[in-house]
Amino acid sequence: MTEYTPPPLPPPFNTTTTPPTLIYQGAEAHLYKTTFLTPTTHAALKIRPSKPYRHPILDRRLTRARILQEARCLHKLVKEGVSVPAVLGLDWEGDARNSNSDSASGGGGGGGGGSWLAMEWVEGEVVRAVLERWERYVKDLQRTTGEGVVMDKEERKVRALMKKIGTAVGSLHKAGVIHGDLTTSNLILRPDSHGQAESGDAAAGASPSLEGEIVMIDFGLASQSSQDEDRAVDLYVLERAFGSSHPRAEGFFEEVLAGYRESYKGAGSALKRLEDVRMRGRKRSMIG
Amino acid sequence: MSASLETIQLPHLPSSLAAHAALYKDVQNSSYLRQQLLSANTEFEYAFIDASMILSRAHALSAVFRAANDYLNGRLKSRNVHSEIVFSLSPTNNIADSFRKFGIADTTSRLLVVKISVTPDITHESVAAHLEQNVQGSQIPFDDATLSEISDVTKIKKAYKLGSLPSAAPNQTNGTPGNAKKQLELSVLGAISLRGAT
Numbered sequence: 001m002t003e004y005t006p007p008p009l010p011p012p013f014n015t016t017t018t019p020p021t022l023i024y025q026g027a028e029a030h031l032y033k034t035t036f037l038t039p040t041t042h043a044a045l046k047i048r049p050s051k052p053y054r055h056p057i058l059d060r061r062l063t064r065a066r067i068l069q070e071a072r073c074l075h076k077l078v079k080e081g082v083s084v085p086a087v088l089g090l091d092w093e094g095d096a097r098n099s100n101s102d103s104a105s106g107g108g109g110g111g112g113g114g115s116w117l118a119m120e121w122v123e124g125e126v127v128r129a130v131l132e133r134w135e136r137y138v139k140d141l142q143r144t145t146g147e148g149v150v151m152d153k154e155e156r157k158v159r160a161l162m163k164k165i166g167t168a169v170g171s172l173h174k175a176g177v178i179h180g181d182l183t184t185s186n187l188i189l190r191p192d193s194h195g196q197a198e199s200g201d202a203a204a205g206a207s208p209s210l211e212g213e214i215v216m217i218d219f220g221l222a223s224q225s226s227q228d229e230d231r232a233v234d235l236y237v238l239e240r241a242f243g244s245s246h247p248r249a250e251g252f253f254e255e256v257l258a259g260y261r262e263s264y265k266g267a268g269s270a271l272k273r274l275e276d277v278r279m280r281g282r283k284r285s286m287i288g
Numbered sequence: 289m290s291a292s293l294e295t296i297q298l299p300h301l302p303s304s305l306a307a308h309a310a311l312y313k314d315v316q317n318s319s320y321l322r323q324q325l326l327s328a329n330t331e332f333e334y335a336f337i338d339a340s341m342i343l344s345r346a347h348a349l350s351a352v353f354r355a356a357n358d359y360l361n362g363r364l365k366s367r368n369v370h371s372e373i374v375f376s377l378s379p380t381n382n383i384a385d386s387f388r389k390f391g392i393a394d395t396t397s398r399l400l401v402v403k404i405s406v407t408p409d410i411t412h413e414s415v416a417a418h419l420e421q422n423v424q425g426s427q428i429p430f431d432d433a434t435l436s437e438i439s440d441v442t443k444i445k446k447a448y449k450l451g452s453l454p455s456a457a458p459n460q461t462n463g464t465p466g467n468a469k470k471q472l473e474l475s476v477l478g479a480i481s482l483r484g485a486t
Contacts, residue, residue, distance in 0.1 A: 012357060016300040035299045037349045068485050075478035078471065079450065086474035089353060090481040093361065120474065 006030055007049040010094045010114040020045050028066070028220060033121065036088045042121035043088055046070075046220075049114045050094075064092045066220070067115045073177050073222040074119065080175040083168065083190075083215045089118035122215045124191055127165070128184035128245060133208045134158060135248045154207065155252070161189075161210040162255035168214040169238065169256070170263025173270065178230045180221030182238040184245060188215045228266070232273035233282055235260065239274075291429040293416040298353055305360075307352050308403045308415045311339060311434065315425035319394040328367075331418070335373035335402040336392035340440040341447065342377075342400055343473050344432045350477050351376040352402060359406075365484075369404050379448050379479040389447050398438050399425065436469075445472065448479050 006022055007030075008014055018039070020032030029048045036043035048063045050056075067090070077084045094115035138154055165187060172179060179186070189212040223230070235257070242250045257274075261267045293310045297303060315321075324332035335352075342348050355372035358364055366375045366383050378386030392399060401423065403415050428434050445451050453475060454468045 012300045012302070012360060015302055017303065018299055037298065037346055037353060039299055041346070068482075071478075071482055072485070075475070075482055078478055079453065079475045081454070081471060087478040087481050089350065089357075089477075090485075091357060091361075092485060093363070 007114070010047065010091070010116055013045070013047075013116070026220075034118075036118045041088075044085060044119045044121050046117045046119065047114045048116075060094075063094065063115050067117055068092050070219045070222060071117055073219045073224065076224070077172065077175055077177055080171075082171045082175050082177075083213055084172075084219070085119040085122050085215065085217060087117065087119060089116075091116050122188045122190055122217060124188045124212060124215070126185050127161075127187040127189055127214070130161075130189050130208065130210065131158075131184060131246045131249050134210065135246065137208055138248060150207075157207075157210045158249055159252050159255045162249070162252045163259035164214050165238075166256035166259025166261075167263045168216060169235065170260040170267055172216060173226075173231045173234070173260075173267070174264035176224055176226045177219075178223050178225045178234050179216060179219065180223060180234070181218065182216075182234055183241040186216060186218045188217055189213070190215050226266075228270045228273040229277075229284065231266075231270035232277045235270070235274050236277045236282060239278075291427045293412060293419065293427075294430055295412045296349070296352075298349060298356070301353070301356050301360075304405065304408070305356055306405045306412075307349075307356075308405070308410075308412060309348070309430050310401045310416075310419055310423075311428050311430040312399045312401070312423055312425035313397065313428050313438075315397050315399045315423060317422075317424045318392055318396040318399065321399075321423065322392045322394060322396075325392070332422075333368060333370050333403070335370045335400075336396075337374060337377065337390055337400040337402065338392060338396050339398040339400040339435065339438050341390045341444055342435055343439050343441070343444060343469075343476060344435055345430065347377075347473060347476055347480075348400060348402070348430075348435075350480050352404070354480055354483075356404060359404075369406060370402070373402055373404075376480060376483070379483055381484055397425075399423070400430070441472070444476070448476055450475050450479075 006025065009020070013020060013034075018035060020034035022030060023033050024031040029046050032045040032047065034043055034045045035041055036045075046067075048067055050059050050063065054062070071087050071090050071092075074084055074087050078086045092115045134154070138151070141150060141154070168187070169179075169182065189210070191209075191212045225231075238256070239253055242253050257271060261271060291311065293308055296307045296309060298307060321332065321336055325336065337348070351373050354376040355369050358372060358376075359369040364372050365381075366372045374391045375383050375386045377390040380386070401419060403410065405411065445453065450472060453472055
């Protein structure tokens, strides 16, 4: 097996003396951690490499449209005060000259050509990991001590977290944006800045902290819409994500909906629509 | 302690493209400096920025980064990388308008000067000496504390059409003054990054 090498970075990151480190790779984009504007400002750099199997002109148009869509949504949400990573920098053309020469030579090599989006770095852990740790803790607790007062406390903590998630999604929908891929991996629990010292694994037996602010990330599939249908599907996708990944927390999903209901005026009708969506699934029935 | 010209190496940009920045107050000869720009005197290829339109270092540096990146990719919309810095501060595509709003005016007393080493003979020393000779004003530190005293938040909000953002007064539920300032700064960075996206 040859070791995987990610596609070359678009300029100026191809010649940088502080190369970004790859932290996640998806089908459409690579996510790097780097610095931006100052050597101490951490940033997430999302790069959409060109896809060699697409026609170069189409490839550029799609990449450009998608990175701009994401950046526009984030920019709008920052202006509305929704907690999402802010856009720090952007290049939707990518390496125009490089991709031109690619198309001249008939595509193939899939050189740079990538456009990039630099975003504010969000400290903290994804809710998925936080909940998994919490679920392990609760499981151990039940085995060793059985039900009791401690469980009440744990239930209160997780209910509070779920409610915060609902409020965050509500503020997103209120601003007229649909996330498109709400899962617990796309929610980060950012510790309060006047932070408790990284408890983490230091106190392995202690009750895991569920304190902090919910920050939504990865707006790669986001769009602008204020329709109940789109909002309901967003909630439905999140509900299913809880159902499949967090069996012990799923029972408290009602708190997400409660937090959501209180967060903006149109929430009620979106929640009503959610009941329809639950009956038929995410895909809308096509009539006519 | 007197401030002096600062040479900044922005992350990821080639080290040959260092940026030199200096902040002045009580500038006496703005009209002369502006005249040099208008007559395209190549000795005076600088980004002369009205410092009251700058919120923070990050605000200024993001315009510098955008201009330098567009310069490297051969995408300048204006005459040179220095005019492009002023243009990059603007959220709109109107170059003349960007100079009216963010560039030096005859009455500017607080001035941010930025120069990029586009050729090897532009060094910290050469820029410092030339500015020393030609800018009549007193240098102050190019830092967030100084900029926040100078910046005209109302004018900045207007230029970026961000009037609806919470003001520095703690009126929002979670709106401490620090948060409002941060939100304004991040909104401005987004506007700079997205300029020209159609």
